[in-house]
Amino acid sequence: MNHATPVEIALMILLVGPILICIYNASRGQPIFIRRISGIDAIDEAVGRAVELGRPMSFTSGLTGVGPLLFSCLGVLKYIGRKAARFNSKILVPSNDPEALALTDATLQNAYRAENRLSNYDPTSVRFLSSDQFAFASGYMGLIQRENVASAFLFGSYAAESLILAEAGHQIGAVQIAATVSPEQIPFFIASCDYTLIGEELYAAGAFLSEDTVQRGSLRGQDVSKLLLFLLMFVGTTIATISSFRSNEIKQGQSLELSKLFSMKWGEVLK
Amino acid sequence: MTPNLKKKLIALVTFLGGLYFFLVYVIPIPDEQLVLGFPFSTVHEQMIFAVQVVGIMAIGLGLINIFQVHGGRILYLRKDWLNSAALIAGLCITMFVQVQDLITTERTVQAWKQFSLLSQFVSAIAEESQSTSIAETRLLALDEKLQGIGRKLNQERHLLSVASHEAFGTPPAAAFKGDLERVEVQLASLLEAVRTAPDLQNLKPQFVELSTQLRVVGSSAQKVVTINSKGNTWKNLSRVIQEGFFVPLGASMFALLAFYIAGAAYRAFRVRTLEAGLMMLAALIVILGQIPQGAAYISEDLPGIRKWLLDNISTPAFRAISFGAAIAGLAMAVRMWLSLERSPLEVDEKSTRDMRSAKE
Numbered sequence: 001m002n003h004a005t006p007v008e009i010a011l012m013i014l015l016v017g018p019i020l021i022c023i024y025n026a027s028r029g030q031p032i033f034i035r036r037i038s039g040i041d042a043i044d045e046a047v048g049r050a051v052e053l054g055r056p057m058s059f060t061s062g063l064t065g066v067g068p069l070l071f072s073c074l075g076v077l078k079y080i081g082r083k084a085a086r087f088n089s090k091i092l093v094p095s096n097d098p099e100a101l102a103l104t105d106a107t108l109q110n111a112y113r114a115e116n117r118l119s120n121y122d123p124t125s126v127r128f129l130s131s132d133q134f135a136f137a138s139g140y141m142g143l144i145q146r147e148n149v150a151s152a153f154l155f156g157s158y159a160a161e162s163l164i165l166a167e168a169g170h171q172i173g174a175v176q177i178a179a180t181v182s183p184e185q186i187p188f189f190i191a192s193c194d195y196t197l198i199g200e201e202l203y204a205a206g207a208f209l210s211e212d213t214v215q216r217g218s219l220r221g222q223d224v225s226k227l228l229l230f231l232l233m234f235v236g237t238t239i240a241t242i243s244s245f246r247s248n249e250i251k252q253g254q255s256l257e258l259s260k261l262f263s264m265k266w267g268e269v270l271k
Numbered sequence: 272m273t274p275n276l277k278k279k280l281i282a283l284v285t286f287l288g289g290l291y292f293f294l295v296y297v298i299p300i301p302d303e304q305l306v307l308g309f310p311f312s313t314v315h316e317q318m319i320f321a322v323q324v325v326g327i328m329a330i331g332l333g334l335i336n337i338f339q340v341h342g343g344r345i346l347y348l349r350k351d352w353l354n355s356a357a358l359i360a361g362l363c364i365t366m367f368v369q370v371q372d373l374i375t376t377e378r379t380v381q382a383w384k385q386f387s388l389l390s391q392f393v394s395a396i397a398e399e400s401q402s403t404s405i406a407e408t409r410l411l412a413l414d415e416k417l418q419g420i421g422r423k424l425n426q427e428r429h430l431l432s433v434a435s436h437e438a439f440g441t442p443p444a445a446a447f448k449g450d451l452e453r454v455e456v457q458l459a460s461l462l463e464a465v466r467t468a469p470d471l472q473n474l475k476p477q478f479v480e481l482s483t484q485l486r487v488v489g490s491s492a493q494k495v496v497t498i499n500s501k502g503n504t505w506k507n508l509s510r511v512i513q514e515g516f517f518v519p520l521g522a523s524m525f526a527l528l529a530f531y532i533a534g535a536a537y538r539a540f541r542v543r544t545l546e547a548g549l550m551m552l553a554a555l556i557v558i559l560g561q562i563p564q565g566a567a568y569i570s571e572d573l574p575g576i577r578k579w580l581l582d583n584i585s586t587p588a589f590r591a592i593s594f595g596a597a598i599a600g601l602a603m604a605v606r607m608w609l610s611l612e613r614s615p616l617e618v619d620e621k622s623t624r625d626m627r628s629a630k631e
Binding site for chain 2: 003004009019020023066068069077098101102103106107123124126127128131133137138161163183186190191192198200202203204206212214215218265
């Protein structure tokens with residue numbers, strides 16, 4: 001079984017510490033500025049379009065399993081679900097993971113309950129298509145084309161099926177907003193969707209839409225952590241550059257020392 | 272249960288679950304360390320199984336959802352009910368065939384397992400013969416154990432001979448027959464030795480030999496049952512569903528990507544802005560650098576420029592995205608673990624209060 005080395009734990013504390021501090025400051029009322037992201041602003045436009053056209057909208061979390069990413073996606077779904085409930089618009093949520101399905105269903109129900117429209121909630125809105133990647137893609141294509149959705153939201157983790165899903169929406173002229181943490185799929189979404197949230201912007205979307213002070217504080221903390229990580233990378237790059245000017249023996253010795261530092265076990269540290 | 276209590280209970284369970292996995296990661300507990308009387312590795316394995324069991328239970332929810340969505344459509348003959356009927360029929364047929372196939376596969380595994388168990392049993396007898404003093408009662412018990420193995424072997428032979436029509440005359444069947452006969456001869460001589468010259472310590476090599484032969488016969492038995500199962504109707508049907516329908520349909524969907532990539536690339540590479548122009552230029556260099564004609568007819572430097580673009584422009588951008596997403600994921604995980612934020616699954620207390628007051 002793998003365990004964290006002391007340096008890994010120190011790195012974890014270094015990255016998590018600023019996040020917790022910023023959350024604490026935000027909850028005490030410290031104002032936090034968050035820049036606008038056009039993809040998040042466009043969510044309201046996309047919902048409005050579906051309402052005006054009287055056509056349904058779709059939201060999928062793709063291949064996302066239960067984890068932090070899914071909860072971020074659910075934050076966005078709750079926002080869209082509340083809008084759908086408020087304007088009595090139909091929302092379809094095709095799902096790939098049975099575990100995620102249960103959470104998605106509960107989130108959408110809560111969105112309707114929050115708008116006091118629980119009686120309008122359709123239990124068949126959330127649909128399990130298939131756990132298989134391409135069977136899911138096939139089901140999604142069929143569903144959004146039969147239902148002729150006006151807006152499609154693709155939030156979560158995707159693989160090779162990303163372009164199939166995005167092109168299906170493009171073919172029926174749906175406004176599409178995609179958000180993914182899968183770097184390889186970002187170009188496909190940029191080419192086929194109207195708006196694309198890249199990487200961590202997906203996590204920011206939930207904070208932006210919920211207006212929750214904790215989430216906003218966390219966003220600030222993430223930026224501080226990234227800055228620390230950047231400084232670490234800068235130090236590492238500087239050491240590597242300086243050592244490249246020295247002789248081969250010293251270089252090898254130094255790299256060994258550095259790699260030893262990261263892989264050092266507890267027993268060696270306590271000695 | 273009041274919503275407030277439910278919320279606290281969920282937060283507590285989430286925290287304890289997160290704490291367990293966090294501590295497992297940061298504290299180097301040796302696998303053999305006893306926890307609640309069991310080695311730590313066993314306890315941790317059971318915890319992982321428990322999490323997996325919850326996940327497997329969710330498959331039932333997926334099935335219920337499918338029957339809920341499509342069953343209703345078939346019952347009330349709503350639009351596209353025929354598609355739903357095809358889906359439900361396909362699901363039921365596949366499930367039935369797969370279960371039958373699973374039973375056949377299980378029998379193949381069992382054939383090997385039985386002999387493996389017998390082999391372990393004989394090994395245990397061999398160990399006992401070293402550690403205990405020779406007594407009349409123990410010898411009688413040993414005699415009984417050996418006879419028990421003989422009866423078990425006969426049962427196994429009967430089971431395999433009943434099902435062995437497909438494997439009849441094949442080399443694995445002949446090997447199995449030979450191995451089984453050798454085991455029976457070895458067993459008979461061991462029984463005789465135990466009855467006539469009850470010196471257990473001298474018999475250990477013979478027990479070890481029998482144990483090894485039982486493992487060999489188990490392996491032969493598995494081959495015979497595997498051949499038999501190839502002629503099994505359920506196995507063949509399962510193969511037709513998997514290899515004849517499921518795999519080609521998946522491959523067809525994957526093949527669609529080629530056409531979609533062409534369409535998307537056309538839209539993405541229309542040079543309308545400076546960024547689109549740069550992207551078009553980079554893509555052109557990467558494509559030409561990738562193919563041998565680029566280096567042969569245009570410039571020998573193209574593969575080098577392509578590599579430089581991928582290593583120095585594309586890879587850092589990918590890494591930056593991955594770093595950002597990883598830290599955001601870490602922050603989200605910490606917030607979830609400590610229940611710091613309002614979960615989307617949480618019932619909105621204000622709306623619940625509003626609904627209650629509306630009812631009153």
